[in-house]
Amino acid sequence: MIQSAGKVISNRSVKPGYYLMAVKCPAVAKKAKPGQFLTIRCGNGTTPLLRRPFGFHRISASGFEILYERIGKGTAFLSGLKPGDEIDVLGPLGNGFAIPRGKKDFVILAGGMGVAPLASLAESLVRIKKAEVCAIIGARSEKALLCEGHFKNIGIRTLVATDDGTCGKKCFATDVLNDFLEAKQRLRPVIFACGPGPMLKAAAHISKKRGLECHVSLEENIACGVGACLGCAIKTRSGYKLVCKDGPVFNAKEIIW
Numbered sequence: 001m002i003q004s005a006g007k008v009i010s011n012r013s014v015k016p017g018y019y020l021m022a023v024k025c026p027a028v029a030k031k032a033k034p035g036q037f038l039t040i041r042c043g044n045g046t047t048p049l050l051r052r053p054f055g056f057h058r059i060s061a062s063g064f065e066i067l068y069e070r071i072g073k074g075t076a077f078l079s080g081l082k083p084g085d086e087i088d089v090l091g092p093l094g095n096g097f098a099i100p101r102g103k104k105d106f107v108i109l110a111g112g113m114g115v116a117p118l119a120s121l122a123e124s125l126v127r128i129k130k131a132e133v134c135a136i137i138g139a140r141s142e143k144a145l146l147c148e149g150h151f152k153n154i155g156i157r158t159l160v161a162t163d164d165g166t167c168g169k170k171c172f173a174t175d176v177l178n179d180f181l182e183a184k185q186r187l188r189p190v191i192f193a194c195g196p197g198p199m200l201k202a203a204a205h206i207s208k209k210r211g212l213e214c215h216v217s218l219e220e221n222i223a224c225g226v227g228a229c230l231g232c233a234i235k236t237r238s239g240y241k242l243v244c245k246d247g248p249v250f251n252a253k254e255i256i257w
């Protein structure tokens with residue numbers, strides 16, 4: 001884990017309320033892997049006091065991108081940053097996605113902003129020889145649907161579900177996952193999921209029923225980000241674990257939902 005100054009390269013709105021920020025920060029980027037996260041000091045004074053956590057959306061040798069939704073004080077501060085501004089970055093934090101050796105079939109399941117850290121994972125998966133990757137993205141509506149073009153551009157079959165039917169199928173992303181697995185019974189894909197708790201719980205249930213490996217990245221509230229405050233403890237089959245330090249990625253069958 002490194003605390004470093006990052007330089008904002010670009011910071012633009014990709015859809016109303018959603019932003020993509022590219023940051024030059026080789027010290028952190030060189031050590032980062034998909035599924036890990038960083039925390040950013042989102043202000044120049046004492047408010048907000050806590051750093052805000054974000055997944056690595058894309059990673060290169062010289063820096064990274066974060067894809068974020070403007071929600072409150074911290075993300076409002078970020079959305080106002082201009083190219084050339086400096087930010088205080090701490091990372092990489094957490095464990096990241098472990099890609100099981102020898103596997104070739106993968107499903108990426110994203111709900112809402114959970115899609116953000118799955119883009120860098122997708123880029124790693126498509127580099128695996130003969131890998132078959134399918135992305136299923138769920139969002140409230142077309143207005144909140146992100147990354148569909150990105151997944152398609154890197155050659156991934158991409159299926160979309162929206163709650164209101166404004167794009168893709170009118171259903172939950174986990175309904176699409178069920179249909180996909182039903183139609184491809186001979187496949188034994190590893191599922192990587194990130195999104196709201198109920199979606200992850202449903203994905204855990206589906207994968208358990210079908211005997212599939214499933215890794216979930218939890219979006220628990222994180223305060224310190226380094227395992228000191230114990231504020232992000234969750235119950236697992238091997239006792240309490242900290243989302244920030246032992247996660248945010250867990251094998252779905254380890255979690256007591």
Ligand SMILES: Cc1cc2nc3c(=O)[nH]c(=O)nc-3n(C[C@H](O)[C@H](O)[C@H](O)COP(=O)(O)OP(=O)(O)OC[C@H]3O[C@@H](n4cnc5c(N)ncnc54)[C@H](O)[C@@H]3O)c2cc1C
Nearest residue numbers: 052053054055067068069071072073074075116220221222
């Ligand atoms: C490991 C991890 C990775 C994340 N990655 C992304 C990402 O890539 N893109 C993205 O848009 N968001 C991501 N988030 C959520 C993001 O951290 C919050 O949206 C952000 O902290 C809100 O800050 P704020 O000051 O703008 O809003 P606030 O006004 O502080 O909070 C508004 C809402 O955000 C929630 N929130 C606040 N702080 C946190 C926190 N520390 N962790 C989780 N939820 C919080 C609160 O429950 C509240 O409902 C991630 C969260 C975690 C834990």
